[in-house]
Amino acid sequence: MTWTFSQRAQKLTSSAIREILKVTERPEVISFAGGLPSPATFPVERIRQACTDILASNPAAALQYGPTEGYLPLREWVAERYSVDGLRVSVDEVLITTGSQQGLDLLGKVLVDAGSRVLVETPTYLGALQAFSLSEPQFVSVPSDDEGAIPSRLTRELTDGARFMYCLPNFQNPTGRRLPIGRRRELTQVAGEAGVLLLEDDPYGALSYSGEQLPTLLSMNRQGVVHMGSFSKVLAPGLRVGYVIAPEKLLRKLVQAKQAADLHTPSFNQRIVHESIRDGFLDEHIPKIRALYGSQCGAMLDAMKQHFPAEVHWNEPQGGMFIWVKLPAHVDSSLLLEKAIAQNVAFVPGAPFFANEPQVNTLRLSFVTVPKEKIETGIAKLGQLLRMECARTPQ
């Protein structure tokens, strides 16, 4: 028996990162490659208590099919959480998703036709490229710098016919950069004038080390922005609960697409999340995550300053989980990775994060799950390799 794959399936490839992660699961490897939150931040006891309470009070509903839109009290929590500083979000604008990755899948399905233009930052989140690619768009990379996408470069030539621009304004995966407030205002204005919908993906927004959060794009253009959030980085990713906030007419289409995709996000998990957070738990819990990640980030930055050669450049993130490293132009980070793995250190090469022209002299480091003494050891080894690579004559 042979079968015919769809055209979109023929273009599908496995995430390069997932393949790397398999190699780096050996315990002797110091891996800066992961994108996982630290399990030290999972509120295990609270989740255990939530499970017990839910199964004691209303097990029939928690274990039964539920509405596609999501568990109403959780949708209400989200709507209320966002209804601050003059912004009003209605429960009818909130859809609970199976992780925010599903939000990307659903948005791709309802907004993208084969060949239609999708704008992305340079570089951008790989999982978004994968999700949208199933609808076979034409990706257009918006010129970006160390502060993120450059709004003034959103020319009509780029925006013409674009279905949306995908943005990750806070502590972006992979670069860790945050879009400054001035650019946020400019971006929402330029996109609004060009009639380009903005998708604002915000899994890391709460993880600002100083606690200072910038206003969302959503708050700047209520009808021109779709916002995606997640409980993966502030509670636990293994529950797979995220959400989309969108204008009602768009949300209704997303609900229809979700119904066909998985009927609804697990009833039990939505209740676990709601039961865990409804009394304001996140307001005490998130500062602990910020403190941990900020301290881990500081340790890595210190080690990098000590061990990396002068030709290597990196950003100093103010939040999130990642540091982005730029090597001299002649150093290919995927070749560097092979040598690093031979020395039991791993990272993620930057090339897969570029929708179009990959910058092979870039790489992503994650600092959140590695103990500090291993951060020091791993960065020292990487520094040694980098000094050798940088010293080689460009070929």
Added chain:
Amino acid sequence: MTWTFSQRAQKLTSSAIREILKVTERPEVISFAGGLPSPATFPVERIRQACTDILASNPAAALQYGPTEGYLPLREWVAERYSVDGLRVSVDEVLITTGSQQGLDLLGKVLVDAGSRVLVETPTYLGALQAFSLSEPQFVSVPSDDEGAIPSRLTRELTDGARFMYCLPNFQNPTGRRLPIGRRRELTQVAGEAGVLLLEDDPYGALSYSGEQLPTLLSMNRQGVVHMGSFSKVLAPGLRVGYVIAPEKLLRKLVQAKQAADLHTPSFNQRIVHESIRDGFLDEHIPKIRALYGSQCGAMLDAMKQHFPAEVHWNEPQGGMFIWVKLPAHVDSSLLLEKAIAQNVAFVPGAPFFANEPQVNTLRLSFVTVPKEKIETGIAKLGQLLRMECARTPQ
């Protein structure tokens, strides 16, 4: 701000059934419209114990991101469960999905291009039509009778260029019918010769009232059948855990599509399912579900015999959750539903289950969640309405 929906989104509509269910949620309505399993069958204490054990033994893994393929011990359990009677299923052929609905979404994505032919039974499961419709296929209805699809009607004219045939051989939703063993053999042979992949969707197979189960299509053509299963009807649907068994090459594409769809099915839920069933629990639990549903089905059939007029016909299911009713040709069940709801009784009209020419004189009854005394009351009311409708002169 306006935006452009994709072509597939423009064709999307909400499930007619979901809309009906909203109306019938009023407590005074006796609803035979639901497709929900009975919450009386949910093993609450066992699930509670599983949650406690998992969060005590390995919370970091249970709450963390996990592999897209699924939790290995659960995949092994599935592979082992199916490796009987000479059939061998390898763990590399098993993908855990977010409910079996997600299996349909992923299979549509990797196998269907716009305009390509997809064969379905007449009638068929509405959720499958919705999932596949996002890939914009041309649905072809395979002639079917009270025993299911008629294999001899799978002519070259029908199968030419078809990407697959979607089958629900056991106690089909909506008809409750089961494909006899002779037809299973004939179907796998005819489809194999025509080079048509069979998708075997099997959420209800275990719910045979007598306990007698027929061999799967998978066991009859190992390389020509993709099998989908679910824990929704034998454990609890609110956990959203299902699986796909497919030849490895196809499975790898499904894994890539799933990675883009939701990264993976919740780690926690996969462990809850595995922890609940690994010691053979289903072998003692499923007979209780069978007994309950068999008894409920019997009560509804008895009431129908007593109250329905002679012009109305229905099947007598040997398992599952549904009875399929055929009215005289001039009676439209959606008009009947309006009158029934006015009397606080509900059911699902049959028309939405037809991919092409709807038979409006059909309807689906579910008996599993309604107490027996209400089954009697509801069927009596429906019988009264039916006698009036059948007596009306065809217009």
